[in-house]
Amino acid sequence: MTPSVNLYAWAVPAWSSESPVDHTWVTSYDNQVHPYSTIADVVVAGQSFWYCWGSFHPQGGTPINPTGALGQQSGNLKLAQCLVQPNADSNTTPAARGKIYTYGVDGVCHQLANQVLYATANGSVPPLTVSKARGYPLSSFIYGTYGLQQTAWAAKVASCSGAQLVARLARPGGLTVVAGGEGIAVDEFERRATEVLATEPAKLASLLRLRGEVQRFAAQPWPGTGQPSAEALNARNQHLIDEAAKLLGPEHFRKLFGAEPGAKVTLVDPRTAATAGEFPPPKPR
16 A cells, blocks of 8 residues: 655745745654654654755745745655655755756755645646745746756656656747646646736746757766856856846736746745765766
């Protein structure tokens, strides 16, 4: 019998209390009820904690969300554990990175948390995501829901669950992943943009075209060897977000992204990027 448990998504401010972006992670337990103080305590209790490119946090909490709770949903525990290894630091354990091989290049904590939470999909019920985290609309604009390693992610889901996912070009050019045939589309950004720009189809088409260009650009291998710096990644991301602001105008940008046009955005944590190893070596995407 497939073990079903509630999976919980959490947030804390990313890399400073003033940050407008949240770090996210996932647990198999409610940390408001069981605030385990160490990862060793989690393991002894037979529970799972997914680091998601962060450190261990007994509990969550942000300036606008006292508990840091982003949602909970019943899921397949074995599937979640297969997709991303729990109770292991993403910096030192490749299997704990899911298909976010290179932090800041393939995605950030939001996309890795979503990979764990994919295990909460059930038939017509879409999987839980960390969409309530601050900064999520910005990260999903660039990295999508599950990161830029689309083909590798689809293959991982197939190997862990038997479900077939297909990496395809979203309308009219962004990358997305869909369950085979008539399955659930999982590109949240496109869905939200369609809602916000419902009365402006030409602007929506232009935004999605830009987003397709953004994702193709972001997925290109970096020149040279080694991982690009957080400064370089954040500068690139800032440029792409500023281009969206120019296209949308202030009102639509605020509504879609939850941020002010021109605001400095730091999606990639410099500390995490500085310590993140890369596995496997980068390959053409």
